[in-house]
Amino acid sequence: MGTALVLLFLLALGAVPGAMLPQRSLNAGKVDEYLAQHPTVGPWLDRLEMFDVFSSFWFTAIYVLLFVSLVGCLTPRMIEHVRTLGAVPVPAPRNLARLPKHAAGTAAGDPEQVAATVTRRLRGWRTVTRPDGDGVTVSAEKGYLREFGNIVFHVALLGLLAAVAVGKLVGYEGNVIVIADGGPGFCSASPAAFDSFRAGNTVDGTSLNPICIRVNDFEAKYLSSGQALSYAADIDYQTGADLADGTWQPYRLEVNHPLRVGGDRIYLQGHGYAPTFTVRFPDGQQRSQTVQWRPDVQTTLLSSGVVRIDPPAGTYPDPVQRRKHQIAIQGLLAPTKELDGTLLTSSSPEARDPAVAIDIYRGDTGLDTGRPQSIFDLDVRMIEQGRLIKVNRKNLSAGQSVTLEDGSVITFDGVTPFVNLQVSHDPAQIWVLVSAMAMMAGLLVSLLVRRRRVWARIEPATDRPGTVNVELGGLARTDNSGWGDEFERLTKHLLADTGSPGDRKTR
Known part of the structure; x- marks a missing residue:
C-alpha cells in the first residue's frame, strides 16, 4: 500500500504542470504563444510533453503503475477478508485484568444463564460461548465492516481509474x-x-x-x-x-x-x-x-x-x-x-x-x-x-x-x-459517478465503524451461593478514541438488572 500511496502522490504531482501550463488538447494557440515567448525553455518542456501532460508517456506510466499496484494490494486483502467473514471471535485471554479495559462485578444466577443474558445484550456483535472450567466465557467482536469499507474504497478507486481511462479511449x-x-x-x-x-x-x-x-x-x-x-x-x-x-x-x-x-x-x-x-x-x-x-x-x-x-x-x-x-x-x-x-x-x-x-x-x-x-x-x-x-x-x-x-x-x-x-x-461517465459514490460510501464506513473486542468470564462465586463473578475485558482493534466511555457504557448495559447488585469495578 505504501507503493500505491507514493504513486498516487506522483500522479497528483504530475498533474500540476497540466494546470500550470497551456495544453494542446485545450488550446493549441496558447501553446504556440508560450513557445514563442519562451524560446529557450519552451522546446525542452515540449520534449518532455509538458503541453500534453495527460497523454504523455510518463503520466501514463504512473497511471498504469498505480493501477497495477492497487490490484496487487487489494488481491491479498480481499482474500484475507473473505476468510475472516466466517471466523469466530478468539478465545478469552487467561488474564483479563491485563487488558487496557477491565471491569468486574457479580450477578445472580448460574454461569449459563448469565452468559445467555450477556450474549443477548451484545446485539450486533459476533459472539461465541465456550466452557471454561466451572464457568463460561463469552467472546464478542464487532467492526468487520471497517475492512469491508476499506476494500470498497480501494476497489472503487480502481474502478474510477479504469473508467477514466476507458472514457479517454472511446470518448x-x-x-x-x-x-x-x-x-x-x-x-x-x-x-x-x-x-x-x-x-x-x-x-x-x-x-x-x-x-x-x-x-x-x-x-x-x-x-x-x-x-x-x-x-x-x-x-x-x-x-x-x-x-x-x-x-x-x-x-x-x-x-x-x-x-x-x-x-x-x-x-x-x-x-x-x-x-x-x-x-x-x-x-x-x-x-x-x-x-x-x-x-x-x-x-x-x-x-x-x-x-x-x-x-x-x-x-x-x-x-x-x-x-x-x-x-x-x-x-x-x-x-x-x-x-x-x-x-x-x-x-x-x-x-x-x-x-x-x-x-x-x-x-x-x-x-x-x-x-x-x-x-x-x-x-x-x-x-x-x-x-x-x-x-x-x-x-x-x-x-x-x-x-x-x-x-x-x-x-x-x-x-x-x-x-x-x-x-x-463519454460512455464511461456513469461508471465514474458510480465509482465516486462507492468511494465515498466506503470511506464513510471505514471512518465510522470501529473494530472492538470484548470478553466476559463468568464463574460461580464460592462465597455467595447462587451468584457468579463476572469479569469483563475489552480491547480496541483500531481507534482508541472514545473507547473508555464506550466500554463503561457497555459494562453498565451488560451488568444491568442481572440480579444482585454486587460490586462493580471498572478500569
Whole structure:
C-alpha cells in the first residue's frame, strides 16, 4: 500500500504542470504563444510533453503503475477478508485484568444463564460461548465492516481509474460556435463540423452520433459590473429518427443544464457577438457576411476579429484581378459604444449600441490559397509583402457605411449573438459517478465503524451461593478514541438488572 500511496502522490504531482501550463488538447494557440515567448525553455518542456501532460508517456506510466499496484494490494486483502467473514471471535485471554479495559462485578444466577443474558445484550456483535472450567466465557467482536469499507474504497478507486481511462479511449469532445437568431446551425456528422475536436485513441471520427442543432434565440443577464448572471439559448435539435422525417425538438439550453441525447452531452459554454458587414462593389453587386469575433474583455465583451469577403465572380472576371480586390475588415467590436475621442471601447456586454472600429484592406486575403489561417487575425506576412493594402480606417455604428475610393461601399449592419457549444461523448461517465459514490460510501464506513473486542468470564462465586463473578475485558482493534466511555457504557448495559447488585469495578 505504501507503493500505491507514493504513486498516487506522483500522479497528483504530475498533474500540476497540466494546470500550470497551456495544453494542446485545450488550446493549441496558447501553446504556440508560450513557445514563442519562451524560446529557450519552451522546446525542452515540449520534449518532455509538458503541453500534453495527460497523454504523455510518463503520466501514463504512473497511471498504469498505480493501477497495477492497487490490484496487487487489494488481491491479498480481499482474500484475507473473505476468510475472516466466517471466523469466530478468539478465545478469552487467561488474564483479563491485563487488558487496557477491565471491569468486574457479580450477578445472580448460574454461569449459563448469565452468559445467555450477556450474549443477548451484545446485539450486533459476533459472539461465541465456550466452557471454561466451572464457568463460561463469552467472546464478542464487532467492526468487520471497517475492512469491508476499506476494500470498497480501494476497489472503487480502481474502478474510477479504469473508467477514466476507458472514457479517454472511446470518448470524444468537440467545440463549435453557432450563430443565434436563425443562423445556419451545425450537424455533428464528422469532426470537420467542429471548430476544435479532441478524439480518444480509438475514435476515428467515422462513428459519431449524428445530431443537428440550430439556435433560435439567446438571452443573457448581467450584473451592473458586467459579470454574467445567467444565460440561456432556445435551441432546436434533431437526432435519430428526427433526422429522417425532418422533425425538430425544442430545448432550453442553460449553463450546467446540458442537453443529453444519444449518449452525448451538449453544453452551453460561452457566447459573444458576430458583426454583419455588407460590401456593395462598384458594379452594384453586393455580398454580406456574418462572422464571430473573439471576446477579448469578458466583462464588456469588447471583441476583435476579421471578415474576409471575396468579390462576386462577375465583378472581376479575371481571377488575378478578383484576388487583388478581395476585402478584409479587421478591428474591434463594442456591444455598447463608448468613445474617448476616436478610441472605441465598450461600457457593457449587452448589445445596446453596437459599434466597430475597423481597418479596411484590399488585396489578396488568402481565401483561395488552401492554407489554414486564423479567423480572428489577418496574416501579417500578407501585409508586409504588400499583398494586402490598408485603404481606410473608420468607426461605424450599426447602419453606418463608409465609401472607398473605387466606389465600394461597406456597411456595418449590426451584430448577432453567437454561442459556444461543447459536444461531449463519454460512455464511461456513469461508471465514474458510480465509482465516486462507492468511494465515498466506503470511506464513510471505514471512518465510522470501529473494530472492538470484548470478553466476559463468568464463574460461580464460592462465597455467595447462587451468584457468579463476572469479569469483563475489552480491547480496541483500531481507534482508541472514545473507547473508555464506550466500554463503561457497555459494562453498565451488560451488568444491568442481572440480579444482585454486587460490586462493580471498572478500569
